[in-house]
Amino acid sequence: MEIRNVKTERRFSAEKMQKVNLFETERMFADIYCLEPGQEQRRHAHSGADKIYLVIEGTGRFHIGDDERDLGPDQIVLAPADVEHGVRNESPARLVLLVFMAPNPNTG
Amino acid sequence: MEIRNVKTERRFSAEKMQKVNLFETERMFADIYCLEPGQEQRRHAHSGADKIYLVIEGTGRFHIGDDERDLGPDQIVLAPADVEHGVRNESPARLVLLVFMAPNPNTG
Numbered sequence: 001m002e003i004r005n006v007k008t009e010r011r012f013s014a015e016k017m018q019k020v021n022l023f024e025t026e027r028m029f030a031d032i033y034c035l036e037p038g039q040e041q042r043r044h045a046h047s048g049a050d051k052i053y054l055v056i057e058g059t060g061r062f063h064i065g066d067d068e069r070d071l072g073p074d075q076i077v078l079a080p081a082d083v084e085h086g087v088r089n090e091s092p093a094r095l096v097l098l099v100f101m102a103p104n105p106n107t108g
Numbered sequence: 109m110e111i112r113n114v115k116t117e118r119r120f121s122a123e124k125m126q127k128v129n130l131f132e133t134e135r136m137f138a139d140i141y142c143l144e145p146g147q148e149q150r151r152h153a154h155s156g157a158d159k160i161y162l163v164i165e166g167t168g169r170f171h172i173g174d175d176e177r178d179l180g181p182d183q184i185v186l187a188p189a190d191v192e193h194g195v196r197n198e199s200p201a202r203l204v205l206l207v208f209m210a211p212n213p214n215t216g
Contacts, residue, residue: 102208
């Protein structure tokens with residue numbers, strides 16, 4: 001059984017946002033994204049692939065389509081396929097996100 | 109922006125495990141599963157679809173393939189496509205799970 005932990009499997013870098021892969025199949029992936037204050041995942045879109053962000057720790061400023069919102073722990077949001085999305089840590093504390101994406105754009 | 113909350117959007121029933129859908133597309137779904145003590149999702153398998161369980165609250169006894177493990181908050185586990193899996197709340201407290209599945213077996 002492949003068991004991971006969303007609170008302890010984190011890795012930060014002063015250079016840029018870090019991605020820690022938890023699970024990956026040809027159909028989806030689950031990652032932890034770790035953002036120091038000021039770091040971001042720039043706005044982008046995925047053709048035909050949906051992404052879900054769950055805030056594990058901290059507060060993130062999310063852009064999805066034309067909408068911008070600050071989300072905190074336990075909030076979960078959908079970035080639908082083909083819709084531009086991004087997240088920036090505008091807070092003074094670290095930001096940790098669980099990210100789920102399907103299908104997996106890295107395979108197939 | 110479609111925002112939900114994994115801690116507050118729960119619904120229990122004395123009858124059986126409750127599923128609360130958070131997001132659904134043709135490519136995946138995200139649900140909250142809510143299990144009172146003694147309730148379960150019986151072992152089953154999905155052809156060509158992967159499932160991920162994240163424990164939000166409580167302790168669940170997971171069966172995946174031939175493996176059986178008790179998992180608690182922040183632990184996350186993969187039930188790969190075509191592998192038999194199930195979960196039972198053997199504890200005296202409520203169990204809340206976040207469940208991702210891809211592709212969505214309810215569509216397409």
